[in-house]
Amino acid sequence: LAGKKYISLAITEAFAGSDVSGVQTVAVRDGDEWVVSGTKKWITNGTFSDYFTTLCKTDAGLVVLLIERTDAVSTKAVKTSYSATAGTAFVMFDKARVPVANTLGQVGKGLSVILSNFNHERWMVTATSLGAQRVVVDECLKWTNQRIAFGKPLHAQAVIRAKLAAMISRVEACQAWVENITLQMNNMSYQEQSDKLAGPIALLKQFVSKAGRETAEDATQIFGGRGITASGMGKIIENYHRTSPFDAILAGAEDVLGDLGVRQAIRKMPKNARL
Ligand SMILES: Cc1cc2nc3c(=O)[nH]c(=O)nc-3n(C[C@H](O)[C@H](O)[C@H](O)COP(=O)(O)OP(=O)(O)OC[C@H]3O[C@@H](n4cnc5c(N)ncnc54)[C@H](O)[C@@H]3O)c2cc1C
Known part of the structure; x- marks a missing residue:
């Protein structure tokens, strides 16, 4: 590992915080890819992350996907009372395409x-x-x-x-x-x-x-x-x-x-x- 890439853990959403299983970000299979749409809130490192470890829902239950930042992923800084260097962000996935190989663990076991x-x-x-x-x-x-x-x-x-x-x-x-x-x-x-x-x-x-x-x-x-x-x-x-x-x-x-x-x-x- 060269340690040159940044990564975030993107679980929380506006309507799913402590209740992690209530996430609404959706991943739909399309051939060898997932297509992800939804938003995540308060994501640490989000403003500068290259990848997002993201909890999504699918027809078969929850799944965790490693999503690379592309044009379909945008982030907006969230101002908190600690440090701007934390890069806290609102993250938006707009039909982000993710290789199925980026699935972490099993589908349904997210x-x-x-x-x-x-x-x-x-x-x-x-x-x-x-x-x-x-x-x-x-x-x-x-x-x-x-x-x-x-x-x-x-x-x-x-x-x-x-x-x-x-x-x-x-x-x-x-x-x-x-x-x-x-x-x-x-x-x-x-x-x-x-x-x-x-x-x-x-x-x-x-x-x-x-x-x-x-x-x-x-x-x-x-x-x-x-x-x-x-x-x-x-x-x-x-x-x-x-x-x-x-x-x-x-x-x-x-x-x-x-x-x-x-x-x-x-x-x-x-x-x-x-x-
Ligand atoms: C600066 C910052 C950075 C963050 N970074 C990340 C990140 O990198 N990735 C990420 O995924 N999330 C991140 N979060 C989100 C954070 O994990 C959530 O804010 C936290 O899990 C609580 O969720 P919530 O704010 O939606 O509160 P809610 O779930 O709405 O709960 C509000 C309050 O209600 C009470 N409550 C709720 N449920 C129960 C219960 N069952 N029993 C008793 N009391 C309850 C608790 O006191 C809780 O604080 C971050 C948040 C902040 C503010």
Whole structure:
């Protein structure tokens, strides 16, 4: 792989978000090609992608197709509150012709193909969130040491120390759980991970993104005006406070993931389990 091409994962549509199976983008077979029509929303990397890994519906159920950018594929930037460099896009397929050889997995099993990616995508979101949370805690420790208010450093205030205690505890709890899951992922086959870890990873992501948003709130209070200023000493806090909700929505919304985790646990529970 030369690493010179960009690719997007195009699942979400205006009327199909958490309910992935409700996609309306349609793929119709025409000889050795699929003809794809429909739209996708909020597609990361979309504005500059060369290929789109796209969930479509067919007469025989869902299918995932690797669609190359051609004149039949157009993209429009979507402005979000994080970074324009993410290339978030609205993607339009207007009778895009796709070789049948670009079918990923089996026709009718598109959902399994998508689900097989989710564990790793969700793990990635937790790992990046964790790294950011640690940076935020580090910034807060330094700031409370340096900022003098009412004649003493901020960390001389018990209420500030209580916030730091909560932030440190959250980040260490997240770290321990991420490492626990990572170890299991490294010691299970892909199939075993899909079977056993989808629920725990969903719960982990819910926990980590919630922890991140609580830490963002605490850090903003600790930094005061600087915490809501995009330049200067609080810029990292401002950025994290603005962007941490993305971890709570992308790759599965928090509440949906919490529910998934519990449903998976119940599914594995012996039906006759009683007190
Ligand atoms: C910046 C950005 C980048 C993105 N990148 C991509 C991408 O690259 N590829 C892609 O395919 N998608 C992408 N998405 C889409 C993202 O995955 C969806 O926004 C997300 O899955 C939620 O779907 P939705 O926004 O349609 O919310 P909806 O499905 O409409 O849900 C709205 C809210 O309702 C609640 N809810 C819904 N269903 C349930 C339920 N069963 N139980 C409990 N609560 C529920 C949840 O709180 C949820 O947040 C991106 C989104 C954004 C904003």
